[in-house]
Amino acid sequence: MRATLTRIALPAALAAGLLAAPTAPAQVNAINQKDVTASQNNLKQIGLAFHSFHDANNSLPNDITDKDGKALLSWRVAILPYVEQDALYKQFKLDEAWDSANNKPLIEKMPKLYAPVRVQAKAGETYYQVFTGEKALFGPKKKPTLLGITDGTSNTGMVFEAGDPIVWTKPGDLAFNEKDELPKLGGLFDGQCNVVLCDGSVRRLKKGADEKELRKFITPNGGEILDLDKLSP
Secondary structure, eight states: OOOOOOOOOOOOOOOOOOBOOOOOSSBOOOOOHHHHHHHHHHHHHHHHHHHHHHHHHSSOOOOEEOTTOOEEEOHHHHTGGGGTOHHHHTTSOTTSOTTSTTTGGGGGGOBGGGSOSSSBOSTTEEEEEOEESSSSSBOTTOOOOSTTOTTOGGGSEEEEEEEEEEETTOSOOEEOOTTSOOOOBOTTBTTBEEEEETTSOEEEEOTTOOHHHHHHHHOSSOOOOOOGGGTOO
């Protein structure tokens, strides 16, 4: 069986980023360690925000929904107060969709924390995404908790660098289905992918990582034996 749940002491909050400036599409720079470290630091801050949200709400953040469970806004909006973006959070109407007349103009105010560090996507798009689905940690009407991650927080991925960007306020992210091919990862670094785990640590996954092991890494309650070495560069 995989390791049991562990909680680790997380570092003090990193300073929140300034608002991201609009960027031009389809521009790619050479990979350098500075960019890798910058993205890993973003993921550490996001992981810290997830834990702070959990401490305050007894569950990890999920997409903001209406009373019928329809997703309106992304979890990236839900954690704004935990990344020192409370003023921006208060500008959202949480009972309206991401593209409503009030909320759509806020897309351009994406915090620098979510902005691509290397591949410059369209303004307001981010690569930081979670997996959603019946067997994934996140999904409609779910209230995931750290104690509910029976495979262990150090064995379960939380927020990944996706293969394709998404508007940061839009719910949806990476769909996980046992019968379907996995969505692409690693859009920021030519297939290699940084991910913050549920214990707050950050790992780098190699390009073309073993899909069987990756599926174990995505699911929080599979009960499989995970070989992280098969995922590492």
